[in-house]
Amino acid sequence: MFKILNYCFFDLIRGRWIFIYFSFYLLLGFGILFLNNDISNAVITLMNIIIFIAPLIASLFGVTYYYASKEFTELLLAQPVKRKSIVLGQYLGVSISLSLCLILGLGIPFIIYGAIKSPDIWDFSLLLIIGCFLTLIFTSISFNFAIVNDNKLKGFGYTVLIWLFLAVIYDGVLLILLIILKEYPLDKLSLFGIMLNPIDLSRTLMILKLDISALLGYTGAVFKMFFGTFLGIISSSLILIIWTILPIFSMIYKINKKDF
Amino acid sequence: MIQIKGLYKKFNKKIVLNGIDLNIPQGSLFGILGPNGSGKTTLLKTILGMVIPNQGKISILGSNILKSSSYRNNISYLPQAANFPPNLRVNELFSLISDIRGNLINYSRLIEKFKLSPFLNEKTNTLSGGTKQKINIALAFMFNSPLIILDEPTSGLDPISLIQLKKLIQTEKDKGKTILITSHIMSFIEEVSNEIIFLLEGKIYLQGKINEIKLKAKSSKKGIDSYLTDFEYAIASKLKDKNV
Numbered sequence: 001m002f003k004i005l006n007y008c009f010f011d012l013i014r015g016r017w018i019f020i021y022f023s024f025y026l027l028l029g030f031g032i033l034f035l036n037n038d039i040s041n042a043v044i045t046l047m048n049i050i051i052f053i054a055p056l057i058a059s060l061f062g063v064t065y066y067y068a069s070k071e072f073t074e075l076l077l078a079q080p081v082k083r084k085s086i087v088l089g090q091y092l093g094v095s096i097s098l099s100l101c102l103i104l105g106l107g108i109p110f111i112i113y114g115a116i117k118s119p120d121i122w123d124f125s126l127l128l129i130i131g132c133f134l135t136l137i138f139t140s141i142s143f144n145f146a147i148v149n150d151n152k153l154k155g156f157g158y159t160v161l162i163w164l165f166l167a168v169i170y171d172g173v174l175l176i177l178l179i180i181l182k183e184y185p186l187d188k189l190s191l192f193g194i195m196l197n198p199i200d201l202s203r204t205l206m207i208l209k210l211d212i213s214a215l216l217g218y219t220g221a222v223f224k225m226f227f228g229t230f231l232g233i234i235s236s237s238l239i240l241i242i243w244t245i246l247p248i249f250s251m252i253y254k255i256n257k258k259d260f
Numbered sequence: 261m262i263q264i265k266g267l268y269k270k271f272n273k274k275i276v277l278n279g280i281d282l283n284i285p286q287g288s289l290f291g292i293l294g295p296n297g298s299g300k301t302t303l304l305k306t307i308l309g310m311v312i313p314n315q316g317k318i319s320i321l322g323s324n325i326l327k328s329s330s331y332r333n334n335i336s337y338l339p340q341a342a343n344f345p346p347n348l349r350v351n352e353l354f355s356l357i358s359d360i361r362g363n364l365i366n367y368s369r370l371i372e373k374f375k376l377s378p379f380l381n382e383k384t385n386t387l388s389g390g391t392k393q394k395i396n397i398a399l400a401f402m403f404n405s406p407l408i409i410l411d412e413p414t415s416g417l418d419p420i421s422l423i424q425l426k427k428l429i430q431t432e433k434d435k436g437k438t439i440l441i442t443s444h445i446m447s448f449i450e451e452v453s454n455e456i457i458f459l460l461e462g463k464i465y466l467q468g469k470i471n472e473i474k475l476k477a478k479s480s481k482k483g484i485d486s487y488l489t490d491f492e493y494a495i496a497s498k499l500k501d502k503n504v
Contacts, residue, residue: 007348007356014347014383071343075399077310078337078409079360082329259271260310 001085001092004076008093012065018097021057025105033113039120040210043127046106047206050131051199052167055138058098059159062142065094067152074260087143087255091248095139099132106131126209130202133240137198138163140247147254170197191226195236198243205236261286261407261438262307267316269302269462276302277313278462284440286406289433291449292442294459300442301340303459304409307440308337320407333361338400338410342392346385350376350395353384357399370398373424389416397421401428408432410441414448426452 012018028049036042069090076086110116110124142159149155174193178186194200208227226232267280276299284290292300305311307318309325309332318325325331344353358364371377374394379387387395393416400408413425429452433439443449449456450470458466466473 003356003359007345007352010352011345011347069343069345071339071341072345074310074339075337075342075344075357075396076360078308078332078335078339079357080330080332081360257312259269259312260305 001089004081004086004089005092005096006089008069008090009097012093012097013100017061018101021061021098022101022105025102026108029106029109030112033109033115039113039115039118040123043120043123044210047127047130047203047210050102050127051134051203051206054098054102054131054134055167055199056163058095058135058138059142059163060156061098062091062094062139063146063152063155063159065090066143066146067155077260083255083258084252087147087251088248091140091143091251095136098135098139102131102135103128123206123209127206130206133244134198134202136244137240137247140244140251143251144247144254147251147258166197166199170200174200191223194223195239198240201236201239261288261321263317263319264307265317267303267306267313267318269299269306269311269313276462277306277316280316280462280464282457282464282467284438286438287433287436288455289429289439289453290441291453291456292440292459293446293449293456294465298459299462300459301411304337304411304440304442308332308335308409334405334407336400336403336405336408338396338408338413340411340415342389342396344384344392344395346383348384349381350384350387351380353395354399354402358402361403364402365404366402370401373428374398374421390418390421393417394421397425397428401432406437408437408439410439412443413441414443414445 028046032042032045033039036045073086073090077083106124106128115121115124141162142155145158145162146155149158174190177193178190181189194204204223205227208224227236262282262284264280264282267277267282269275269277280299280303292303294300302311306313307320307325309329312326320331321334323331348356354367358367371380374397376391376394376398379391379395384392384395397413400410410429414422417425429439429441439453441449441453453470455469456467456473457464
């Protein structure tokens with residue numbers, strides 16, 4: 001697996017798209033930090049962007065990479081390596097290089113700005129961790145769709161739909177549900193709803209960490225009570241980890257059943 | 261060397277392999293022929309474990325291959341289409357595969373034979389289709405494996421490389437290796453192999469030595485016998501019988 005991870009990583013970081021993605025974060029980091037002149041504001045702005053962009057790019061990149069390397073994967077399959085090692089190597093190659101773009105692309109401007117010594121460094125670190133989680137999650141989701149669909153258009157379509165659903169539609173559905181059920185106590189439901197969606201969960205974690213949960217009103221207070229506790233932190237991290245691991249397992253299951 | 265029993269494979273509703281029984285002894289060279297979609301590549305891919313059969317058993321060198329990956333140490337494979345990671349250099353590609361497999365034997369000889377040394381430091385996305393195919397061939401013959409599987413090895417090759425390929429196949433055959441080749445080009449198969457398997461609609465329609473098949477075709481009393489002097493016509497006559 002590590003040999004394949006290694007080649008995949010080096011193949012990718014020499015590619016144009018990874019460089020463009022890295023430059024995007026670099027420019028974004030510099031732009032927002034130096035225009036905002038306030039680190040915690042910058043973190044909020046960055047969060048709003050990362051929460052959409054990281055999953056989208058991970059999805060698109062994952063699908064593209066899988067399809068583009070399909071013929072080489074077939075060559076690898078004829079070698080004495082397990083299917084699991086090939087797909088995991090490629091998956092980790094893609095997600096690690098994308099995560100590195102995020103970490104370095106935003107990290108460099110922060111270091112140059114001198115944010116290391118500021119108290120906001122923890123907020124910033126959480127932002128990067130969340131970005132990496134989202135990258136891991138959405139890369140594996142996209143691999144799942146690409147493995148199942150030999151038709152590239154379908155693979156792309158489903159992946160983008162899932163992103164659209166989790167990033168945009170889900171919130172709307174949740175909101176409508178909350179309005180319909182407004183007669184009932186809804187704290188638990190909304191808490192549950194948010195925890196099921198990795199993008200919502202990341203956003204909520206970030207907002208709570210930034211201490212701007214007052215913006216969320218009463219619900220914010222409920223969330224703070226929950227997420228602020230030991231149980232809240234543990235359960236939300238656990239859910240993010242489950243979101244990361246489950247698609248990986250399903251990916252391995254699917255690759256073992258696939259005909260090439 | 262390879263024993264296949266009752267191999268059956270269906271893609272969606274299409275039956276691609278329909279009960280294949282095959283026994284390939286060590287040291288033999290089989291050409292696998294058949295019209296498009298007859299199941300040639302699928303047969304090779306099931307042997308390689310890339311396609312999982314619905315029914316049937318395949319054993320290579322006495323051990324069942326299902327759910328195993330280490331048996332592929334004994335197989336060299338040349339796939340139909342060659343496409344490599346675009347940003348890797350050619351020598352990195354070679355070292356990746358040899359990292360996975362070890363026991364590299366013919367590296368420098370093959371590089372020289374196919375005149376690949378000027379390309380070793382180039383990225384694979386700058387190479388032409390023919391050069392990629394040469395690299396593919398080099399990758400397949402680099403290892404000392406007792407079974408060699410070549411899927412359409414002639415595609416995109418220039419005449420000189422084609423001669424080199426034929427020589428390579430001959431040398432490996434002389435070493436007592438088992439070789440399976442699919443090709444659309446009958447004259448190529450006729451030249452390099454002495455036995456053929458003819459697949460039709462997922463079944464082995466015909467199997468045997470080329471000379472014997474030619475003789476049989478000659479003696480048959482069908483309308484076009486006078487033309488059946490050559491192998492292609494022999495196969496064509498078989499197809500005609502079947503009304504394909």
